Amino acid sequence: MTATATTPTIHGWLxxxxxxxxxxxxxxxxxxxxxxxxxxxxxxxxxxxILMFTYVFGGAIQNAxxxxxxxxxxxxxxxxxxxxxxxxxxxxxxxGLAEDLAKGAIDRFRSLPMAGAAVLAGRTLSDLVRLALTLxxxxxxxxxxxxxPQTGLPGLLGAAAVGLLFGYAWSWVMALLGLLxxxxxxxxxxxxxxxxxxxxxxxxxxxxxxxxxxxxxxATNQPVTVATNALRGLVLGPGALPPGRTVASQVVLALxxxxxITAVFVxxxxxxxxxxxx
Amino acid sequence: xxxxxIEAEDLVKVFGGxxxxxxxxxxxxxxxxxxxxxxxxxNGAGKTTLIRVLATLLEPDxxxxxxxxxxxxxxxxxxxxxxxxxGQYAAVDDHLTGRENVEMVGRLYGLPRRxxxxxxxxxxxxxxxxxxxxxxxxxxxxxxRRRLDLAASLVGRPQVLFLDEPTAGLDPASRRELWxxxxxxxxxxxxxxxxxxxxxxxxxxxxxxxVIHNGQDRGPGATWLGHPGGGAAPAARRRRHPRGRGLAQxxxxxxxxRPDRTARHHAQRQRPQHP
Numbered sequence: 001m002t003a004t005a006t007t008p009t010i011h012g013w014l015x016x017x018x019x020x021x022x023x024x025x026x027x028x029x030x031x032x033x034x035x036x037x038x039x040x041x042x043x044x045x046x047x048x049x050i051l052m053f054t055y056v057f058g059g060a061i062q063n064a065x066x067x068x069x070x071x072x073x074x075x076x077x078x079x080x081x082x083x084x085x086x087x088x089x090x091x092x093x094x095x096g097l098a099e100d101l102a103k104g105a106i107d108r109f110r111s112l113p114m115a116g117a118a119v120l121a122g123r124t125l126s127d128l129v130r131l132a133l134t135l136x137x138x139x140x141x142x143x144x145x146x147x148x149p150q151t152g153l154p155g156l157l158g159a160a161a162v163g164l165l166f167g168y169a170w171s172w173v174m175a176l177l178g179l180l181x182x183x184x185x186x187x188x189x190x191x192x193x194x195x196x197x198x199x200x201x202x203x204x205x206x207x208x209x210x211x212x213x214x215x216x217x218x219a220t221n222q223p224v225t226v227a228t229n230a231l232r233g234l235v236l237g238p239g240a241l242p243p244g245r246t247v248a249s250q251v252v253l254a255l256x257x258x259x260x261i262t263a264v265f266v267x268x269x270x271x272x273x274x275x276x277x278x
Numbered sequence: 279x280x281x282x283x284i285e286a287e288d289l290v291k292v293f294g295g296x297x298x299x300x301x302x303x304x305x306x307x308x309x310x311x312x313x314x315x316x317x318x319x320x321n322g323a324g325k326t327t328l329i330r331v332l333a334t335l336l337e338p339d340x341x342x343x344x345x346x347x348x349x350x351x352x353x354x355x356x357x358x359x360x361x362x363x364x365g366q367y368a369a370v371d372d373h374l375t376g377r378e379n380v381e382m383v384g385r386l387y388g389l390p391r392r393x394x395x396x397x398x399x400x401x402x403x404x405x406x407x408x409x410x411x412x413x414x415x416x417x418x419x420x421x422x423r424r425r426l427d428l429a430a431s432l433v434g435r436p437q438v439l440f441l442d443e444p445t446a447g448l449d450p451a452s453r454r455e456l457w458x459x460x461x462x463x464x465x466x467x468x469x470x471x472x473x474x475x476x477x478x479x480x481x482x483x484x485x486x487x488x489v490i491h492n493g494q495d496r497g498p499g500a501t502w503l504g505h506p507g508g509g510a511a512p513a514a515r516r517r518r519h520p521r522g523r524g525l526a527q528x529x530x531x532x533x534x535x536r537p538d539r540t541a542r543h544h545a546q547r548q549r550p551q552h553p
């Protein structure tokens with residue numbers, strides 16, 4: 001018995017690709033379950049953030065809240081944190097790839113007759129699953145401390161969908177980062193250098209109207225703000241948005257950003273992957 | 279009929295950067311089917327680069343390469359179905375068990391789940407890791423990790439097995455264990471091409487040794503140096519590896535030369551021998 005030779009049919013190729021992607025996705029998800037540090041990052045950190053921001057900053061920011069938040073900071077905060085953890089989730093994408101490169105796992109995969117796309121596709125897909133689990137956990141904890149979506153279930157599901165799409169697009173950016181930076185420690189640093197400024201100059205924690213005038217043009221229009229506004233609008237209604245913006249426009253814009261980021265960064269990541277030869 | 283399982287001609291690979299490095303500089307190589315071949319050379323000689331080119335991980339800048347009769351540059355996927363690779367670092371996943379690692383490789387070879395499971399059991403038994411198969415690899419010793427890596431490289435029943443510095447970093451006992459394993463592998467017709475910087479390792483494992491230095495080939499023909507009485511390898515083990523046709527038969531009185539920078543031995547193309 002020799003190993004399966006390449007099947008000439010499109011159907012065969014597709015079936016093999018799907019199988020390979022599934023194998024890699026499962027492998028990556030097992031990292032999350034079996035390695036304590038990844039589990040902590042995905043679960044404990046989001047919970048700490050929700051609790052810390054609600055109880056430490058909630059009182060002070062109360063006065064800046066729009067009425068759509070129904071007087072609760074957690075209502076205003078949670079959609080923002082969903083966006084932020086979609087960003088942070090990418091840290092594992094980057095470091096996972098960098099580690100795979102360093103340890104020779106990528107070499108092993110490259111020497112196998114498997115679909116080349118499966119490594120990156122499996123990595124981003126496993127991170128999407130992880131993000132979905134993180135979001136579920138955050139919603140559960142948020143609900144426990146008073147989060148109530150003002151627009152009911154459809155709004156909540158819409159927000160989850162937008163959040164996941166945005167997170168998926170972002171994971172390709174982080175995949176590229178991991179492939180370019182390559183060493184695990186440098187990747188951590190690079191991730192925070194990229195994620196923190198984006199998160200803090202967005203509407204995740206505070207309304208962008210409260211930021212200094214020189215920062216506002218960037219802050220109001222950057223993709224994290226748009227995504228956060230879309231999530232908030234979907235969950236709390238139009239009153240939660242800065243004046244002059246509608247929920248529909250922010251949602252469409254957020255989706256456009258997701259598509260654009262994916263369209264730009266998937267080819268870049270694939271090219272970087274092909275070039276990772278030592 | 280050409281029975282060479284590896285044929286490389288005029289291989290050139292230059293790595294860019296501030297100071298470009300000519301890792302392979304017009305190298306020729308021919309390996310016949312069956313047996314263990316060792317590429318011996320110091321660090322930086324180009325051994326790893328050569329293995330990576332042969333295993334489809336790296337595209338050469340120039341040159342023809344055929345492995346198992348297939349053009350490596352045109353049909354890399356088909357080459358991959360016929361080779362196994364155990365690189366310098368044991369590329370196994372710490373968080374998976376030994377069995378899960380090997381099963382995963384089986385699935386990536388295209389084996390359905392049940393076959394991958396059966397193949398994993400076979401291979402783990404052959405390598406002697408059945409007892410620890412269900413422990414996570416992070417609990418394994420260095421020698422066990424290497425053996426698992428070797429097991430993973432065997433899953434696809436490769437025609438050619440590439441071993442890049444298979445015992446680097448191992449203690450003497452683990453090293454000897456691995457040598458014994460490699461010796462067994464050649465039964466069944468697998469050709470093994472390994473690289474090493476240790477003459478003793480080449481001596482122990484290989485039927486044929488070629489010295490590679492500076493990735494260069496300056497001569498007209500290659501000589502795979504035969505394995506005369508030198509080394510501690512018992513004669514009985516060597517008899518299990520029949521020598522292929524047309525290989526250079528070394529004079530039993532001549533010793534295998536050591537890598538000698540002043541003498542500049544190079545891996546060169548095989549010249550056909552007349553019986």
